Amino acid sequence: MESITNWITNNQELMISFGIKLVVAIIILIVGKLVARLVSKGVSKILEHKSVDQAVISFVASLVYGIGIAIVFIIAISHLGFNTSSLVAIVGAAGLAVGLALQGSLSNFASGVLLISFRPFKAGDFVEVGGVAGIVEEILIFSTKLRTGDNKTVIIPNGAITSGTITNYSTKPTRRIDLVIGVSYDANLAEARQVMADVVAADERVLKDPAVTIGVSELADSAVNIVVRPWVKSADYWPTYFDLMENIKVALDKAEIEIPYPQVSLHMNKENENEK
Incomplete structure (x- = not known):
């Protein structure tokens, strides 16, 4: 017990310094969380003002909030005196690995955001996209659903739509x-x-x-x-x-005007019977 008391006495200044840093780190976490939430709500309002689809707004707002919390956490840990270089490297490597694994899905998501934001077509339009012609039934985050003339449902990845030509037959009266x-x-x-x-x-x-x-x-x-x-x-x-x-x-x-079939004219020369 005496040794513990002596250690506390000898390291009192260190403990006070760490305690102050801990309190500051907690304050950073609380304030940072509030700031991240405010930034997320601000992004949501901007996207709503631009008439972006609600699903995209929710996803982007959650993404901004998550990134904000991660940054605040790293700042708080760094303030306590821990080396965050390794943590940042691990997070970056993990993010890169996830990005490479989901590059197709992320491409479709980004394309879905573009389609919803710029609206080259809307539900009910007759379009030709990705080599398929049909009526747009639904524009989703990762894909678009079409109904063809023979009543088939075709789901096309959004990446295939934005990377090709979009023909909208319904934009003009x-x-x-x-x-x-x-x-x-x-x-x-x-x-x-x-x-x-x-x-x-x-x-x-x-x-x-x-x-x-x-x-x-x-x-x-x-x-x-x-x-x-x-x-x-x-x-x-x-x-x-x-x-x-x-x-x-x-x-x-x-009117007796002929619509002809495809035809070929054949000319034959009759050989002289005396020629051999």
Whole structure:
């Protein structure tokens, strides 16, 4: 007991100094925790002001808070006199290992944040992304869910979306239909164009402005190709497309204007029977 008392007496200044450092370290932890929470809430408000998805806001806020707490803890330990270099190295190595292991998921997450933040498309849009065309059903943090025309659900990683071309067919109120109709070389082109123009004009879904374009686009191997380019509302695109294709075919048949099959002309030379 006497030895303990003597040790306390001899190290009294050291104990007081350590006690003060411990109190300061605890204060650093408490104040740092409050600051980390305030910074996290500030980041959340900024993201909410920019209309970022709530799932992203929650994740980013938690990440900022966690990083803040880690920094405060290291500062507090350092204030007590401990060497934090090894601790920082271990944390850095662990973070690097986790990052390498989850690089695919982190890439998809970062892409999800970009999609939600910049909104190249939204739920309900008809898009073509990652080689798949369909209606956007849901934009998640790591992937996007599409519904195809034949009612299949396709889930595409967000990284594959942002690394490729995004085609959004729903951003504009109108779309142009591009039809290519081939007629025979023997056909009267002026009459063929007029027949097509009459069919287009008879469809009430075709817009008057911009005006429809009808003209010869190519002298192909088996036919003269005529382009028909009317404008319609985006919602009417496919119904109008299918109806125009059918109605033009029927009108050309009625006008006896041939839509030729692919054909090849074969020329044969008759050899002189006396030649051998």
